[in-house]
Amino acid sequence: MRWTKSALKARISDIIGNRQLIIATNREPYIHIYKEGKVEYMRPVGGAVTALDPVMRVCNGTWVAHGSGAADKEVVNKKDEIRVPPEDPQYTLKRIWLTKEEENGYYYGYSNKGLWPLCHMAYTRPEFEEIDWAYYKIVNQKFADTILNLAKHKKTFVWIHDYHLTLLGKMLKEKNKKILTANFFHIPWPNPEAFRICPQRKEILEGLLANDLLGFHIRYHCANFMETVKLDLEARIDNEKTAVVYGGHETLIRAFPISVDFDEISKIAESGETKKTVRHIKEQFSISPETFVMIGLDRIDYTKGIIEKIQAVDRFFEKFPEYKEKVVFIQKGGLSRIHIGAYKDLNEEINNLVENVNWKHSTKKWFPVIFVRKHMARKEIVALHKMANACLVSPVHDGMNLVCKEYVAAKNDLDGTLILSQFTGAARELEGAIFVNPYDREGFADAIKEAVILPKEERMRRMKNLRKTVKENNIYKWAGTFLEELKKI
Ligand code: GDG
Numbered sequence: 001m002r003w004t005k006s007a008l009k010a011r012i013s014d015i016i017g018n019r020q021l022i023i024a025t026n027r028e029p030y031i032h033i034y035k036e037g038k039v040e041y042m043r044p045v046g047g048a049v050t051a052l053d054p055v056m057r058v059c060n061g062t063w064v065a066h067g068s069g070a071a072d073k074e075v076v077n078k079k080d081e082i083r084v085p086p087e088d089p090q091y092t093l094k095r096i097w098l099t100k101e102e103e104n105g106y107y108y109g110y111s112n113k114g115l116w117p118l119c120h121m122a123y124t125r126p127e128f129e130e131i132d133w134a135y136y137k138i139v140n141q142k143f144a145d146t147i148l149n150l151a152k153h154k155k156t157f158v159w160i161h162d163y164h165l166t167l168l169g170k171m172l173k174e175k176n177k178k179i180l181t182a183n184f185f186h187i188p189w190p191n192p193e194a195f196r197i198c199p200q201r202k203e204i205l206e207g208l209l210a211n212d213l214l215g216f217h218i219r220y221h222c223a224n225f226m227e228t229v230k231l232d233l234e235a236r237i238d239n240e241k242t243a244v245v246y247g248g249h250e251t252l253i254r255a256f257p258i259s260v261d262f263d264e265i266s267k268i269a270e271s272g273e274t275k276k277t278v279r280h281i282k283e284q285f286s287i288s289p290e291t292f293v294m295i296g297l298d299r300i301d302y303t304k305g306i307i308e309k310i311q312a313v314d315r316f317f318e319k320f321p322e323y324k325e326k327v328v329f330i331q332k333g334g335l336s337r338i339h340i341g342a343y344k345d346l347n348e349e350i351n352n353l354v355e356n357v358n359w360k361h362s363t364k365k366w367f368p369v370i371f372v373r374k375h376m377a378r379k380e381i382v383a384l385h386k387m388a389n390a391c392l393v394s395p396v397h398d399g400m401n402l403v404c405k406e407y408v409a410a411k412n413d414l415d416g417t418l419i420l421s422q423f424t425g426a427a428r429e430l431e432g433a434i435f436v437n438p439y440d441r442e443g444f445a446d447a448i449k450e451a452v453i454l455p456k457e458e459r460m461r462r463m464k465n466l467r468k469t470v471k472e473n474n475i476y477k478w479a480g481t482f483l484e485e486l487k488k489i
Contacts, residue, residue, distance in 0.1 A: 003477035004263060008058050015483045019155045019180065021061030024143055026107060026164035028093060029053045030084045031069035039071045041086050043378065045299050045334035047258075047402045048161055048186050054261045055479040057090045064146055066103070067095030094150070096142055105135025107164065108339050114198070115163040117342075119187045120303045120397045121194050124342055128199050137167060140207075144171035151179055157486065160211070162186045167203065170210035180486060182213035184256065187399045188425070189221040192228040205233055209246045212489045215482055217400040217425040219255045226253060252489070256482045257429060258400050262467075262474040265409035268382045277383035285370055287328060292452055295388040296331040297381065297403050302346050305394035305421060305438040306333065307353060310369060312394070312436075312444035314357045317368055319445055325366040327452060329392070332372040332384060385410035390417045390451040393424065394438040400425035404433070408470045414460040417451040419444075429469055432462035 001007060029049045032041045043049070056063055067073065067080070072095055076082045080097070083089030098106070109132030118126040143165060147158055151172075160168050160183040169181040195201060205228065208214055216222050226244065229235050235246040243252050268274055287293060294313075298304040313329045333350070337343045350371070358367040376384070385391065391407040401424040408418060408430070420426065420433035427435060436447045454462075 002472060003474060003480045005054070005058060005261070005476055008055075008476040008480050011480060012059050012483070015480070015487060016059070016157060017155075019157045020151075021059050021157055021159065022064060022147055022150060023052065023056065023061065023159040023161065024064045024147060024165055024168060025049065025052065025161040026066055026111070028065035028067060028069075028072075028095065029056070029063060030086060030093065032071040032075050033069050034071050039074055041069075042375070045336065047400070050402055051258050051260070051475055051478070052161070053085075054264065054475055057085070058476070059479070060091050062092045062094055062150060064094045064096060064143060064150075066098055066107075068098075068103075073097070094146065096146055098139060098142070102135050102139050102142075104339075105129075105132040106139035108337065110136035111164045112337055112340060113342075115166075116187065116303075118195065118198055119163065119190050121188075121190050122303045122396050124302055126197070133200055140165055140167040141171060143168050144175070147172060148175050151176060156180070158182075159184070159482075167207035170207040173210045180489065181211045182215065182482070182486065183208060183211045184215040184258075184482065185221070185399070186217075186258070188397060189216055189225040189228070191224050192231045195224075195228045196231070201228075201232055205229060206246070209233075209235070209244055209251050210249065211251055213252045213254065213482075213485055215254050215256045217255065217257050218428055221399070221425075222253045222255050252485065254482075254485055256478050257425065257473060258402070258478050259470060259473050259475045260402055260405045260409055261476075262405075262409045262471045265382060265406055266412055268379060269386050269410040269412050274379065274383050274386055277380055278387045281380070281383055281387060285328075285330065290326070292323075292327045292389045293387055294327065294329045294390045294392055294448070294451075295384055295407075296329070296392045296394075297384065298331075298333060299336040300333045300343065300347055300350065301336055302342060303395055303397055305396045306331065306350055307346070308396065308438035308441070308444070309392050309394040310350070310353050310357060312392075312438075312441055312448060313368060314360070315441050315445035316448045317357075317361045320449055323449075323452065324361060324368070325363055327368070328366070328370065329368055330370045330372060330384065330388075332376060332381070334375070335373070381406070382410050386412075388416060390419060390448070392419045392448075393426075394419070394421045394436065394444070395424050396421070396438055398424040398426075404430060405470050408463070408466045411463055411467065414463040414467070415456070416463055417454055417459055418463075418466060419447050419451055429473065430466055431469070432465040 084093045113127040117124040157180045385407045393404040418433040422435045436444045
């Protein structure tokens, strides 16, 4: 059986039974903002919400998240809830309000100055401030109190997501043993030596091991986690079952490679509207039909290898100047975590680099890098993928990476090449990509050349393989297999 939206819909009540489903994430799937005095909503940029929204549309249930939009309070009911998607309501979003201090300490501080660099090992030094940790605990407790209230009278399954909420499982179980909980970690789990520097590692591990199920993208992260537990706690590791028993409680550890809604993206890519958007984007950037278009699409984050990518494009034009005016690179970058110094600096660095590279290679009628900052709707993103002859995905470390899978899903015409960092979780699945080490500028520049000259049949053969993989291993398979694992508990 291939997992599809309707297959998950058909199986969901059998999987969940009479339990209500609650999912908990830091980021909410829809943000309400003020625009020219009116309330509007937008979709935030980020992998976890992109992946979970289609799943929740099928599963119904309640999504608990931080209400971070300026107009969020204006649209919720007395219980701080709103049905979403706003244009076609299918599940409930329950918003949690955080003070500026809480957001600063828990989100910008402990989660993103501490755990994010710790788990990615991208040579950005993690910072663990006591005050941030205090807020991290306060906010995890806020999520727990809200969810315990929702779970008072119903059998409940709580699906927790990510490194922002590592203590939540334990906080829930301490008050209500009947709740079933799982945490899916969207980022890598590092090796035990790297994790060892975290001063709060014992509390974090104990928080995670209170869950009944713990999911990572790939087996390597599961193995790292089990090794970490072995080093830091007196727990029993059951290798046969891939489980950890700690304090008499068993947690299953499993790999579930996350993915995208292949069918939906393919459908959007095929639509007449997308064709029109492609024409519009090409006009806007004065791209001729003969130009070889390469794209990049990332949240602006130091783990995504944006600097390394632009440097490789620079090297490509240095080494192969005959491609000037024939090849162009469009990088779309969504601003992210801008209150953190490292992100502000990265943004500056990208601006300077783009300016230098463009100045260095530009001719009278062409420059090599188009950096797009304006917010793009999903339709425009699909159009960008559709028009691209190559997509450059170059993280220095990434749990999975959805952009490469979105690209593959949008290439119905098979005419495109994926250049993919070997340090993404996706690299383990996506046979058919041209693999690069983003730290190896020379090799990366050569890979770009390889993509530009790849014969059409070979290009199509590779894309066909890639599409087969992503079509099969789509987001509904991820959700379905994760939830089915729960039935075994
Ligand atoms: C975490 C893990 C894991 C990106 N830039 C823009 C934009 N996007 C959209 C993409 C994609 C999503 O955001 C990014 O997903 P990724 O998977 O690449 O990255 P993270 O946000 O770091 O996600 C990652 C993921 O969780 C899921 O588990 O794969 O490893 O780090 O959907 O299309 N969207 C818009 N403008 C942008 O500039 N509109």
